[in-house]
Amino acid sequence: MDDLLKFSINLCNELGVEWAEARFVESNGSGISYENNVLSNNFIGSDKSLYVRFKIGNSMSSVFINSDFSNQFITKKIKDQVRLVKSVNSINKNDIELAEGEVNKKNYTVKQKTKINFSDIDSYINRLKPIISNLKGDNVLNSNISLSTNLIKKSYMNTEGTSINSTIPYIDFFYFLTCKSNSKTAQRMNFYNGVGGWDIFDNWKLDKVISGEVDTITTNLKTAKKVKSGVYDYVIGSEVAGIMVHESVGHPYEADRILGRESAQAGESFIKKDMMGQRVGSDYVTIYDDPTIENVAGYYLYDEEGQKARNRVLVKDGLINEFYHDRQTAKQFGVKSNASARIDNNSNEPLIRMSNTFVKPGKASESSLIKDVKKGIYMKNFMEWNIDDKRYNFKAKGSEAYLIENGEIKHPLLFPDLEVDTLKLWTSVDGVGNKASYGLTSATCGKGQPMQGVPVSMGGPSLLLRGIKHR
């Protein structure tokens, strides 16, 4: 593995590149899924691949190989790309430059308390059985459950002398349910992604979580009422805070979006380069993104450019504090990379991505936030959501939600909207719950072309939002 990386780096040096990095990834995994309580799919597999990225002239280039690792094949492919880059270099008016990077040498492995054996299908089935047994009632019309694990071993080198080796086990669980009550149906979809061994999965206690959700959904469907048009205060749960923070703070703070590099794919940002320090939320709002939190979906200690990860404070007391950077955008902003370059698999270029994004907890209990509302909506979780390509026009449609009157929870509501622009959303925050919550809401976040889905987590305490209009 190291020989291949050294060969690739030396070859790039011989070909006169200004900077190069090489990564070898070996993955092993398996998974199983159930549809309507019967086994529907399973797989077991392994993969090895080499990725080399280099800068020559004023352009970048990359080569991905998963088959022939002979020196001849690697040489041919890299030489072909060097030729191509030289022919397109004259098109570019601007040089691509990298901010000065750290030279790091590190090996790290995430330990598994209860080790995953990819061939032991019983260890997967036995973990899903208690969940499935709770989904056999008449109130569940459809159910889909999948559990997969993947052990990713990465070796990274660059021409500056950085060398990082990591071994990280990932666990991904997904469920999608259609619940019914009389003639009405409601659906619920959620992801649990973690980093570690089976103990991580077991701690989620998903049989109880999911059967509880089924009971609540079917009970609420019987009595839920539509929301009347008007202006409401909202108390939102951790899951809704998570999607808000991910879509309307995390994404627009990605510096490649701000600079227009993702224009034709995941879009740009309403945030501009010169907005650092501007107010985007109330004093209550402080938002972190921390890749170093152990066992949660977005965990890593070094990014895909070999830079050391740290907590990023995106918003501090309502003011823009920091954007996400890789070495390219860091150069353009005149800052140091904050280690935000990530990949979904070895075939793709590193892009600026979130990791574990969450709102800093405050001092209030959720019940005291509710008590402080005369006419409002408590939105615990959501199903449908979307946002525009500048990350300004946000919507989440509540799944489990209730009317609040005079500080008390009343009847369930039928799928209320939270449809509001990003600035109004965060400046309306008038209270922050005291319960830290990160890692329990996770997702696969999409960006780039081809689409790259990286594991992330998101969340926050309960939030109180004032004066939101419901159509």
Next chain:
Amino acid sequence: MIQEIRKIIEGNVDHYVITRNNGTSNQSKIANNNIVINKNWNQDSYDVFIAMKSGNGYKVGNTDININNDVNSQIKNLINFTKNNPVNENYLGIYNENKKFKEIKSIYDPDVKNLNVSSILRDVIDLSLQKGADRVGGVLEHGWGTVEKITSEGFEGSYNYSNINLSTRIMKEDASSHKVKISTSKKNFNYRPVILEAVNEAKEAIYPEKLKSGKYDCVFYPMSFANLINEVGRSACYDNVLAGFSFLSNKKDNSLSSKNFSLYDVGNLNNGFGSIPFDYEGRPTKPTEIIGSGILKNYLTTTSHNLKYDLKATGNSNILSVSPTNLVVPIGKKSTDKLISNMDNGLIITNSWYHRYQNYMTGDFSLLPRDAIFEVKDGKIINSVKDIRISGNMLDVLKNIEEMSNKKESIVNWESSIPAEVPSALIRDLDISSI
């Protein structure tokens, strides 16, 4: 290697499908009038599916073979893994009929390898800027490869494929337009008109205004209509129907739309970006009428769906899931301009994204129009608008499709991964919210 894998498997399992996909693809990414990266992928993958009889059913397993590891032990691993699984009640068998398939010659052009990437990139950027764009972004992709397949039922087949894809987003002041040009051959890759159209559209869309929330008729241009059609295509896949991911569940033979609207999946479409001569099981592909003159005629299926639910097998199998190929909507009689002139209070939607469901089964959804959006009053464009969302129900959307334009385009884009050949469409009475 494919024969070596067969030798190891044969005699140990009841059904198998071995598929090799050996391909090269390339992408140059444009951002802010610069080429920011040139990517090259070289993939050679072997996918193996096996089924083993157990009682009245089959145990099944699937793996990707890593040719740099011991293949023998990987296959043994797969067999052991499969033996330890429960019977898969959703699997009943694979295609075992006529082994012949018809080549689709138009899906491979060896000349794609010789695409002059730097010349096209330079032209895309120069032409966009000369015509008035402020910034251009996008990707130019081209690739080629070979798929080989053998199955336990005696099928042996292979085909070559090639593709070129240009996606460009033109930015002009506070407006933008996004267009794509896709082709399976170099000679049909006539991208310049697409650039001119995108620049003009972006220029016309500058200074967008806020819109009043309410009901509007909408003309969806091919890009945005392709996004809606992708949702219908996905919903027509029978695995999605069974899983609760479909608003077409229990709707077979129901009238869903006006007689003017039909939708086909055409696996063997000439020049089709998604064309394949045979599906994962080796079943020859063909046109399937999903919606005919407004009525839901067929779901897209696998052999197991055919055997278990008595549905026509359509050549869209991935064994345990279903994949649409090319979604084709026949054209109408009127020009797009004529459709626009038929709106008193309307919008033109040129692109969209983030189509999400509150309930896939009922079809309740919302999406966000993206790039240029135009407001139409009494049949005439009066200005461009911004910051709107379409909320509604997909069955209502289908019901309200009034007519299609007389010209169609081939679309694959960020939001529409299933290739679509679609015209513009007039859809009445959509609920638009404005923040």
